[in-house]
Amino acid sequence: MIEAVALTKLYGDSRVVDGASLTLDAPGVTAIIGPNGAGKSTLLSMIARLLPIDEGKAFVDGLDVTRAKGDELARRISVLRQENGLLARLTVRDLIGFGRFPHSKGRLTANDHVKITEALAFLDLEPLAERFLDELSGGQRQRAFVAMVLAQDTKAILLDEPLNNLDIRHAVSMMRLVRRAADELGKIVVVVLHDINFASAYADRIVAMREGRIVVDGPVEAVVSEETIEAVFGLPVLVREIEGQRTCLFRR
Amino acid sequence: MADVAGNHVSAAAEDPAQVAPKRAARQHSLRMLAFLAVLALFSCALFMTLGARGNWSFVLPFRAPKLAAMIVVGHAIALSTVIFQTLSGNRILTPSIMGFDALYALIQTLMVVVAGTAFVTAADPMALFFAQTAVMILFALGLYGSLIGRGARDLLRLLLVGVILGVLFRSLAGFLQRLIDPNAFVVLQDRLYASFNGIETDLLAVAVVAIGLVTFAFWRLLPQLDVLALGRDTAISLGVDPVRLTQLSLGLVAVLVSVSTALVGPVTFFGLLVASLAVALVGSRRHAETLIAASLIAVICLVGGQTILERVLGFDTALGIIIEFLGGIVFLAIVLKRGIQ
Numbered sequence: 001m002i003e004a005v006a007l008t009k010l011y012g013d014s015r016v017v018d019g020a021s022l023t024l025d026a027p028g029v030t031a032i033i034g035p036n037g038a039g040k041s042t043l044l045s046m047i048a049r050l051l052p053i054d055e056g057k058a059f060v061d062g063l064d065v066t067r068a069k070g071d072e073l074a075r076r077i078s079v080l081r082q083e084n085g086l087l088a089r090l091t092v093r094d095l096i097g098f099g100r101f102p103h104s105k106g107r108l109t110a111n112d113h114v115k116i117t118e119a120l121a122f123l124d125l126e127p128l129a130e131r132f133l134d135e136l137s138g139g140q141r142q143r144a145f146v147a148m149v150l151a152q153d154t155k156a157i158l159l160d161e162p163l164n165n166l167d168i169r170h171a172v173s174m175m176r177l178v179r180r181a182a183d184e185l186g187k188i189v190v191v192v193l194h195d196i197n198f199a200s201a202y203a204d205r206i207v208a209m210r211e212g213r214i215v216v217d218g219p220v221e222a223v224v225s226e227e228t229i230e231a232v233f234g235l236p237v238l239v240r241e242i243e244g245q246r247t248c249l250f251r252r
Numbered sequence: 253m254a255d256v257a258g259n260h261v262s263a264a265a266e267d268p269a270q271v272a273p274k275r276a277a278r279q280h281s282l283r284m285l286a287f288l289a290v291l292a293l294f295s296c297a298l299f300m301t302l303g304a305r306g307n308w309s310f311v312l313p314f315r316a317p318k319l320a321a322m323i324v325v326g327h328a329i330a331l332s333t334v335i336f337q338t339l340s341g342n343r344i345l346t347p348s349i350m351g352f353d354a355l356y357a358l359i360q361t362l363m364v365v366v367a368g369t370a371f372v373t374a375a376d377p378m379a380l381f382f383a384q385t386a387v388m389i390l391f392a393l394g395l396y397g398s399l400i401g402r403g404a405r406d407l408l409r410l411l412l413v414g415v416i417l418g419v420l421f422r423s424l425a426g427f428l429q430r431l432i433d434p435n436a437f438v439v440l441q442d443r444l445y446a447s448f449n450g451i452e453t454d455l456l457a458v459a460v461v462a463i464g465l466v467t468f469a470f471w472r473l474l475p476q477l478d479v480l481a482l483g484r485d486t487a488i489s490l491g492v493d494p495v496r497l498t499q500l501s502l503g504l505v506a507v508l509v510s511v512s513t514a515l516v517g518p519v520t521f522f523g524l525l526v527a528s529l530a531v532a533l534v535g536s537r538r539h540a541e542t543l544i545a546a547s548l549i550a551v552i553c554l555v556g557g558q559t560i561l562e563r564v565l566g567f568d569t570a571l572g573i574i575i576e577f578l579g580g581i582v583f584l585a586i587v588l589k590r591g592i593q
Contacts, residue, residue, distance in 0.1 A: 050485050074491025087341060087481040088536040098479060102491040106475025152490070 001025050001061060001188055002047060002077070002156055008055035009042050009212075017042045018212035019056065024156070027186040029178055031199035034209035035233050040192045041081075041160050043209070047190075048079035048158050060156065074102035078149045079158040086133065092144045093129045096120065099151030119151040123177065139170035146177065156188040157181065163198065175202040200224045200246045208232045220246060281534040281541050288533070288548035295556035296323070302563045317453055322558065324459050325512045326526075326550030327467070332508035333523030334530070334539070334546050335470065338481050339498050339505075340410060343531065344586055346523040349411070350396065351418030352509045353518035354425070357444055359387050361425040369436045372443075378458050385462070385510045392506035397499050444517060459511045466504045473501065474539045481539070519572065521579025526550040528582050 002024040009017040017039040024030060032040045045051040047058045049065045058065045060077045078099075088094075096119050100112040108116075120126050123143045133141055142162065149157055159178065163171040179202050181187045193199045199206050199220075206223040208216040210232050216223050223229075224246040226239045238249040299319055304311045333346045340350075347353070363384070364372055372380070395417065429437055470477075479492045487494050512519075530546035557571045 048489065050488055069491075070488070070493050071491035074489065079485070079489045081485045085341075086483065087338060087343070088478070088538075090537055094537055095482075098482060098486075098490060101475070101479050106478065149489075 002190075003059040004043070004047055004056070005058070006056035007043060007046050007053060007058060009039070009046060009051065010054045015212050017046065020209070020212070020214050021056075022047075022207060022214065022217070024188050024190065027182055027188055028204040029182045029189045029191065029202055030205045030207060031203035032190065032192045032207045032209060033194070033196055033199050033232070038209040039212040040209055044079070044158050044160050044190065044192055045081075048077065049073065050079065050081070071102050071105075074152070074154070076154050077156040077158065078152040078154040079160070080145055080149050080162065081160040082164055089132055089134065091130050091132055092125055092136070092147070093120070095133060095144050096125075096147045096151045099148040099153075102152060115151050115153055119147040122150060122180075123147045138165055139167070139173075142166065142170070142174065143177075146174070150181065150185075154187075157190070159189065159191045161192050161194065163193065163195070171198065178202060196224065196229060196248045200248070224248065281537075281545075284534050285541065285544055285548070288545055288552065292548045292551040292555070295552050295559060299555050299559040299563075302559060317456055319555065320460070321456055321515055322554040323551050324456070324463055325516050326554045327547045328459075328463050328508040328512040329519065329523045330526045330530070330546035330550040331463075331467065331470065331543060332505045332512070333527040334543050335477065335501055336505050337527060338477050338539070339501055341483070342410075343528070344524075344583070345410060345414060346521075346527070347505055347509050348518060348520045348523060349418070349583075350414030351421055352392065352506070353513045353520075354418045354421035355391055355395070356384075356388060356510055356513045357518065358421040358425040358428075359384060359391070360443055361428045361440060364436055364440045365428050365432055369439045373439060377454055381455065381458050381510075381514065384514070385507055388510045389503045389506040392502055392509075393499055397502055443514075455514060459515055462507055462511050466507050469504055470501075470543075473497070474543075477501070477539050481536075520576060521583055522550070522553070522575050523579075524586075525575065525579035525582050526553065528586060 002022070004020060004022040006019045006021055007017055008015060008019055016037075020039070020043050022043075032044065034040050042051060046053050047060075047065065049058075053066060060068075060073055063073060063076070065073060093116065096116050097108055097112070099119065100108060100115060104112050120129055123146060125140075125143060125147055128136065128140060128144070133144060136144065146159075146162070149159075162174055162178070166174060175198055178189050178191060182189050182204075191199075191203070193203075203220060205219055206216070207214055208223055208228065215232055216228050224239055226237060229235075229237050229239065229248060236251070238251070240247055240249060296319060300312075300315055304315075336347050336350070337343050337345060429440060432440070476492050476497055479490050480487045480494055480497055482490075484494045487497075526546045526549045527542075529549050530542050533549075534541045534545040536542050553575060554571070557575065561571050561574075
């Protein structure tokens with residue numbers, strides 16, 4: 001479904017992403033982790049055609065992301081970055097309706113309204129459907145944007161640091177949502193995360209990056225170990241299994 | 253509209269209490285649009301009839317072109333401003349603040365300097381108009397396309413660049429105007445600072461056709477522009493190419509600015525005034541609603557204002573100054589409000 005072949009991004013002489021290759025086919029949650037400046041978001045942005053690719057290729061469903069038509073890709077892959085300012089004053093339902101744009105080009109059909117209603121229900125947003133986005137809290141607004149992405153109804157969903165600015169309760173509910181999208185809707189979800197423990201708790205597979213390269217790529221058990229985490233982050237940690245969940249602990 | 257048909261579906265599927273606010277919001281903006289339309293028609297009727305004495309066959313040809321020019325210019329300024337604000341991703345910048353009409357003045361001046369007054373006065377006005385517009389589109393794309401097409405979200409930098417470009421174009425034009433001989437200057441001044449009182453009828457016909465075509469093109473682009481208003485990244489994710497859409501729209505905006513500047517000369521803050529009022533009155537959920545409201549408000553301001561000034565108060569040609577004054581105050585208010593937030 002998603003295939004990145006030796007993707008490279010150059011800023012001047014520095015290789016922000018350096019020959020990263022990644023293949024994603026099965027439904028599930030894949031977390032990309034790594035220290036600041038490791039190139040996680042840049043890699044995601046190149047796959048999502050938000051940034052031009054300097055070297056290498058990226059394919060979605062066999063379509064070259066730099067060549068394929070925008071709307072054909074938009075029916076296969078969706079991406080959500082950190083929220084940026086909206087120019088229009090929209091209600092939650094308006095925003096979710098935009099998720100249907102690749103399918104209906106702005107003229108919502110009965111089927112689109114069914115999808116919008118489903119997305120509202122999936123994120124428990126029905127009571128807020130007619131509220132304007134600027135009247136919502138940060139967590140609620142984040143949910144509205146995720147609902148838009150779900151209404152887009154793509155097989156693959158890329159989320160760039162969806163836990164930014166969320167408190168622990170909202171962060172957990174966001175990750176549970178991501179999990180449900182993979183389990184109940186069969187989506188291929190890729191999340192860029194900072195917190196190893198969130199990746200360990202909710203992901204099926206972890207891709208760890210350092211200095212633009214993918215250093216480890218595998219199931220949680222293979223990645224979340226004391227040696228690997230130390231190699232990736234350059235920080236000694238303790239990894240313990242707590243109630244069946246690999247957990248990273250830090251010394252004072 | 254896009255969701256008129258869909259409303260029934262969602263209404264059937266949901267609790268009616270949740271659908272009610274949406275209905276109310278829609279009805280509010282539709283009522284507001286109807287009210288503005290009535291007010292605009294009323295202004296036009298008043299302008300045509302108030303104080304009209306003598307033979308209608310004299311009054312009509314005398315007043316009708318002026319009315320048509322005001323409607324065309326008002327619509328062009330409203331449309332270009334609202335679209336430009338979407339392209340630049342904020343509600344402060346307008347084509348005039350970014351120096352678009354100063355660019356037009358510079359192109360006009362250059363033409364007189366390079367080709368000479370004899371050529372400019374003798375040439376077919378339509379051919380000339382198209383040539384100017386083509387040059388304007390090229391320059392606008394070259395200068396502003398790279399500036400706002402690449403997702404530059406730094407508002408202060410954009411504003412600064414726009415103001416400086418505007419000053420640069422104005423200074424260059426002013427410099428060249430001092431170099432040319434006085435006769436050429438008079439010809440130029442005639443072309444640059446035309447007012448509603450001296451509309452050329454043949455140019456008006458071209459303007460109506462050009463603006464009609466641009467309006468139709470934008471009408472087709474509206475759904476994509478709605479998506480672009482969500483931000484560059486979201487637009488790409490939804491399959492809209494922001495660079496292509498921005499370049500296409502900038503070209504169309506350049507046509508609108510050329511037409512309105514050619515007809516009545518530069519107006520700096522008028523677009524900002526009508527666009528801000530439109531957003532305040534009907535909101536900004538869909539471009540279609542905001543655009544219609546902005547156009548109607550522009551017509552009300554121009555035609556209504558001109559009627560009151562000319563026929564009721566007996567002044568002449570002061571409308572531009574008053575509108576600029578009000579528009580300037582609105583601009584300051586918006587900037588200050590943003591600063592406080």
